[in-house]
Amino acid sequence: MPMTHAIMFPPRTLIWITLILSYSIYIVKIEASSAATFSPITKSKTTYSTTATLLRISGGDSSNSVDRADGDGDSNTKKRKIVIGVDGGTESIRACCFDAINGNIIGKSHAVPYKTSHPKPGWAEQNPKDWYDNLGAAVKGALASIPSDNGDEHELCAICVDTTCCSVVALDSSNEPLRPCLLWMDARSAPQTKEILDRCKGDPSLLINSGGEGPISAEWLIPKSLWIKQNEPDIWDKASTICEYQDYINFKLTGKMVASSCNAAVRWHWDGEECLREVTNDDNDEERYPGRPLSMYRALGMPELVEKLPHKCLPMGSLVGGLTSEAANDLGLPEGLPVVQGGPDAFVGMIGLGCIYPGQLCLITGSSHLHCVVTAQPNTAPGTWGAYRGAPLQGTNFAEGGQSSTGSVIRWAKALFAGDDTDYKTLDAEAEKLPPGSENLIALDTFQGSRTPVTDPLARGALVGMTLSHTRGHIWRALMEAVCFGTRACVDGLVSAGHECSEIIIAGGATRSPVWLQMHADVTGKPVVLCENADAPLLGCAILASVGAGIHHNVEDAVESMVRRLRRIEPREDVAAEYEKIYENVYVKLSQMARPVMHAIAGLRGGGSNGRKLVKSDGGGHAPM
Structure with a gap:
């Protein structure tokens, strides 16, 4: 029997919520009108509204298709659909509003920095509460930058967040941080990486990196979790949840603790497709925790890690949930606004560059180079990391290389x-x-x-x-x-x-040098593609948000509409x-x-190899010992 609840909200705001449960599909209808926020810069009033939104989400289909219906407002008023992209980086968190149809930036991006502490050499920590507090300031700053002098009304449709990958958080039973996070660049768990390779040699979950020869990075979640267990046992015992920046932020926004399958596939040694299966109450751990490296956890003496990690996993572009009332107040957004699953910043950047088809290689340039190629098959071999099944998107695979x-x-x-x-x-x-x-x-x-x-x-x-x-x-x-x-x-x-590559789609610092761009094409023999919007992570979040909100039917359609190529540089x-x-x-x-x-x-200088085995590629002698 359908149930309807009428709830009174502050003047000028009325929300009807209708829940219809039928088989595995539920429908949520949300209407919020004239939710006002004031720009601290222009001191003018800008009106945002979420019109009647019909969300159809199949419990068995993680694509979470979303249909939108028109609201009850003035049909003559044209409303621009807006999505908010958020990039939680190493030094700051940034927010930007985008046109959900064509991907154009609306207003300006707004960044709010946070502090990183280095208690010891090689250590790097941040306060997770700073992430969330600064997220609110970043979103409010982005909203305040929207021009308000043209009389347009804007319909906020969804928000999506990407974050640094491997920034690990320990939370208590109330999901409050027990200690500062171990930031992605924190290298204290280097000894644990060797221990993992030694104790887990031959484990199937290690095959993903260079055919099982490694390496295991000190940046990743499992070495950091092992470090906490071995060096801070009190924290480990109190930790009900071990998660990452991405999971923590989405929890703060929605009250739901879920992992990103892209992150889990690339850095947690999970199977990015299998982990999307619903966890059951089966007595068999393999069925209760599909796609998890349970044998690795047992070999390392921490089988309880599977209980501490998020139990639910969602692919990028699927709906996590709606903004809680507390989060809505903190961010200056309507309650119930859809929060869409993001993932690691670099891999969300792949989406923002339109790198979603086999044969496309995404080259992220900066202090280092990251090479991510989408591939039809999840093959792995010495000299490569991956291919990762179910990443960056469900139904895809990608492999990576890197230059330090x-x-x-x-x-x-x-x-x-x-x-x-x-x-x-x-x-x-x-x-x-x-x-x-x-x-x-x-x-x-x-x-x-x-x-x-x-x-x-x-x-x-x-x-x-x-x-x-x-x-x-x-x-x-x-x-x-x-x-x-x-x-x-x-x-x-x-x-x-x-993993064949037909073209290189490039972003980052190298794009500012025409000489270097041409050199990349000439040396690799591959065309180099430059996109109009080089801020790939933010645009990637906007693409995912537009899909999760039902503006576009799928990521392919969204990329077609929102990513525009600026030029293509052919090798001479x-x-x-x-x-x-x-x-x-x-x-x-x-x-x-x-x-x-x-x-x-x-x-x-006393830094010898200590017998460490080098990992090489088999490819034509191009990476010999």
Whole structure:
């Protein structure tokens, strides 16, 4: 029997909620009109409203299809549908409003910084409460930036949050933090990574990284959980929940503790498809906790971790729930506004770049390079991480490669050779005058070690072939080329594992250098695509929010409408041929020959390899031992 409840709210606001339970489908109808908020900047009144919203969510279908109906307001008033994207980064949390139909930015993004503490070398912590408090300020700032002088009304449709990945939180039985979070960059659990590889050798869940050869990163949730258990047993015993930034924020917004299947697949060693099955009350743990690495937890002596992690998992773009009244008040948004599942910032960025089809490679550039290629099959092999099943989206897979030092090398060179008196454009212009190969000056980009296709933390950078005729421009070009050669090696490693790449969609700092963009295309031999909106994580959240709110039927449709390509940079055939010779005959061989020298240097300063096995790619000798 349907039940209808009429609830009185403050003047000018009336919400009818109708719950209809039929089989596994439930319908929620929400109407909120004239919910007013005031801009602290313009001091003018901007009106936001959520019209009558019909949400149809199948209990057995995690796509959570959502149908929207018109509200009861003035039919002559045109309302622009808006979604809010939120990016919880390392240094700040940012919010931005987007047109839910075409992806255009409405107003401006607003960032609110938070503090990171470093109690000991290699440690990095943040206060989870700062994330939530600053989220409210960021959202209010983004809303305040919406122009209010054109008379338009705006319909807020949904909000979606991405966050840093592997920022681990321990919560008590009331879901309050027991300690500061272990931020993603916190490396205190390095000893636990070796313990995991030793104690769990041969475990199927480890096959996802380089065919079981590792590495396990100190950044990831399981090593950090093991560190807490071993070093802070009181905290561990009191912790009812171990989760991440993403899960904590969604809980604060909706009161529901759920994991993102993308995050779980990529960094928790979960099967990103299996984990979406509903948890049952079956006595068999494998059925109660599908897709979880239970054998790994048992081998590590912490089988209870499966109980502490979120029991429910949702794919990106599905509905987590509606804003609670408390969260609505804290963010200045209507109660019940749909909160849509996001995920790790970099992988939400894949969505924001439209990188969702097999053969597309997303290249996120910054201090380091991250290469994520969407692939048809969840194959894994030495020299690659993944492919991860059910990530970034349900029904897809992707594999990744990485370079530890890329943009950081360029910043180092500028500080060393140019300082503040010379800008990047001047240095690029000097490099552009020179031929490929920088007149026989070759560099290695592994200043901070190597991630893939050879995982070697002791690898270091080099400049080889220096003469007295070489100038600052030569060094600058050689370093830029070295980063591109490293990208080529990562792409080759992915291809050798069966993950073909037809184009590179790029975002981040490298997009500001036309010379470097062209160099990436020439060295890899792949077209490089630049999108109109380079702020991929925020746009990715907007895309997911629009799908979760039913504005677009699926992510594919949303990407088609909201992501626009700015230009496509093709490799130049003659230049690419020159780089091919340099890469095969010099860079690859130099990488091989330099490795034992780098290890010997590390041994001199007391940082030898300690017998650590290097992980290599099988691909055509491009990542040899």
